[in-house]
Amino acid sequence: MTTPATAAPRVLAEARRPGPDLPGPPPPLPGFTPAGLAPLIADTADRCLRAHHGPPPAPGRTALLLASASGDLATARAIDRSAEPGHRPAPLLFFQSNPNAVLGHIAARWGLTGPVAAISPAEAVPGTVPVDAYELAALLLADGDADHVLVIAAEQGPDGDHAVAALLTGPVG
Amino acid sequence: MTATGTSAPTHRPATHRPAAPRPAAPRPVAPAARPVITGVGVLSAAGRGLAALTEAAAHGKAAFTEVARFDVSGRRTTQAALLPGTVPLASTFPLARAVLEAIGQAGRQAGLTAAEGAGMPVLLALHSDERTRATADAVAAGVRAHWGAPGVTRVYTGACVAAATAVADAAALVAAGRHERVLVAAGHLVEPGVFAVFDAGRALARDGELRPFSTGRTGTLLGDAAVAVLVESAPAAERRSAPALARLAGWGRAGDAHHVCRPEPDGAGVARAIEAALGRAGIAPEQVGYVNANGTGSDLADRAEATALRTVFGPHTEQLPVSSSKSVHGHALEASALLELAVTVGALESGLTPVNAGWLGPDPDVRLDLVLDGPHTARPDYALTLNSAFGGANTALLLAAA
Numbered sequence: 268m269t270t271p272a273t274a275a276p277r278v279l280a281e282a283r284r285p286g287p288d289l290p291g292p293p294p295p296l297p298g299f300t301p302a303g304l305a306p307l308i309a310d311t312a313d314r315c316l317r318a319h320h321g322p323p324p325a326p327g328r329t330a331l332l333l334a335s336a337s338g339d340l341a342t343a344r345a346i347d348r349s350a351e352p353g354h355r356p357a358p359l360l361f362f363q364s365n366p367n368a369v370l371g372h373i374a375a376r377w378g379l380t381g382p383v384a385a386i387s388p389a390e391a392v393p394g395t396v397p398v399d400a401y402e403l404a405a406l407l408l409a410d411g412d413a414d415h416v417l418v419i420a421a422e423q424g425p426d427g428d429h430a431v432a433a434l435l436t437g438p439v440g
Numbered sequence: 441m442t443a444t445g446t447s448a449p450t451h452r453p454a455t456h457r458p459a460a461p462r463p464a465a466p467r468p469v470a471p472a473a474r475p476v477i478t479g480v481g482v483l484s485a486a487g488r489g490l491a492a493l494t495e496a497a498a499h500g501k502a503a504f505t506e507v508a509r510f511d512v513s514g515r516r517t518t519q520a521a522l523l524p525g526t527v528p529l530a531s532t533f534p535l536a537r538a539v540l541e542a543i544g545q546a547g548r549q550a551g552l553t554a555a556e557g558a559g560m561p562v563l564l565a566l567h568s569d570e571r572t573r574a575t576a577d578a579v580a581a582g583v584r585a586h587w588g589a590p591g592v593t594r595v596y597t598g599a600c601v602a603a604a605t606a607v608a609d610a611a612a613l614v615a616a617g618r619h620e621r622v623l624v625a626a627g628h629l630v631e632p633g634v635f636a637v638f639d640a641g642r643a644l645a646r647d648g649e650l651r652p653f654s655t656g657r658t659g660t661l662l663g664d665a666a667v668a669v670l671v672e673s674a675p676a677a678e679r680r681s682a683p684a685l686a687r688l689a690g691w692g693r694a695g696d697a698h699h700v701c702r703p704e705p706d707g708a709g710v711a712r713a714i715e716a717a718l719g720r721a722g723i724a725p726e727q728v729g730y731v732n733a734n735g736t737g738s739d740l741a742d743r744a745e746a747t748a749l750r751t752v753f754g755p756h757t758e759q760l761p762v763s764s765s766k767s768v769h770g771h772a773l774e775a776s777a778l779l780e781l782a783v784t785v786g787a788l789e790s791g792l793t794p795v796n797a798g799w800l801g802p803d804p805d806v807r808l809d810l811v812l813d814g815p816h817t818a819r820p821d822y823a824l825t826l827n828s829a830f831g832g833a834n835t836a837l838l839l840a841a842a
Contacts, residue, residue, distance in 0.1 A: 333598075335597075338568040338569065339568070346569070346634060346636075346637050349636040362701050364830075365598070367598055374695050374696070374698075375699055375832070381694065381695055384605050385597045409612070410612040412694065
């Protein structure tokens, strides 16, 4: 037996990169490799939160949900190469060894105390929030551990890196 | 896991200390909708099945050995808890096949048929790398062929809380009446790249022993695990005459809002996750009789978790048995939370409390009632299993005896 999904959340703000007015790469993020997705994720999240809240911190309980089908390929490859003969593992790669690290940066900067989650959807269109991520955000909101969910969808691919962030809250009524 | 901080990067810590909003108390789950666990499957360094894991945890039999799967000659640490020779890895898709074997154990224990598995969501926790999708696809093919499930519904990659997040979502889906049953699975095999960067980041125990909450602890040790848990609504399980192994009485998750990888020193995020789990169950802290702690063996993280436990449980902490079974089976990263949920189910079923192995002596900053020897018999009504991860992610899963 299944029953229909919970009502769709409301979108409070969105941001994306690249975009019509943001063609270039994001600013570097100290502590993270420039080739990875973290700078793009942090920049897109920052602009989305700023669009709704103004400067940090964000009030209330905001969950963070990162969705990436590709994953951070550049960082994953660097970690795999660390074990190859002749390579010396970089200690900083430890801190980037999973998708949560950049979410911790965003949470600390904005004071986000909701759940922190990361998923790898089966399908993703770069620059678009996957349906899977919307559904999980709706579940998080309905379950009551967060008042808002910041969803960030980020992809690395042959035509470059793309990220979109959407700040969501529960449906009206 | 959260980091020891011995070589933390230059990320800025919290520029805005959160006001630490207390969670709006989650509504207690209606009794009729409460999820139960009807099947557990596990492959771990203790061997095949939950009984072997329960026995190893109850006796504090640490399973760490010299890593021979790949070259560790250049590493500071050379130990990990690997699947034993009696559980050989497949030559192709080893992780997916291990996960499918765990799913098979859980499905058979629950008496699940392919007809009952039709439409069942499958939530899978895996490490994020270039092999994630291929592993998920292989697991999807297996659950379609053997259990009638449509495939893998969602892949969770959120580090050491990935599997606990999946369990919380499964519980939420069942409690809300969205699905009668949800299969949660997770897998992690110790592999050379992650081992190398954990070693380089000085996260691994230099002395080859994982000593949670102990004086002289020097870090964590990695472990293999493939685990599956069937979460089902109590009425649906009763209709199938499937015995409940434990009730999933509550769940909670909260963020530290503190740092990329270091825990919030007071454990405020852990405390809020526990309070949310207790709130959903509608019970008082004093009703909890055992805690399977995250306890990675890291200096800062263990101290923060202990502080969180003392904050939530107050004077009850003095009589609250706590252990980290990672000291026996190692840290299985994305699969760790499901492995430790299995340990906790085994503890409730068997009445044998998992031992906190590797202990050298008390840390004055910890002050917990650690389970230091075994086998120790207890029959708690409620047991809590905790996990924390990079990004300040914290989860609490509350089990009740069936």
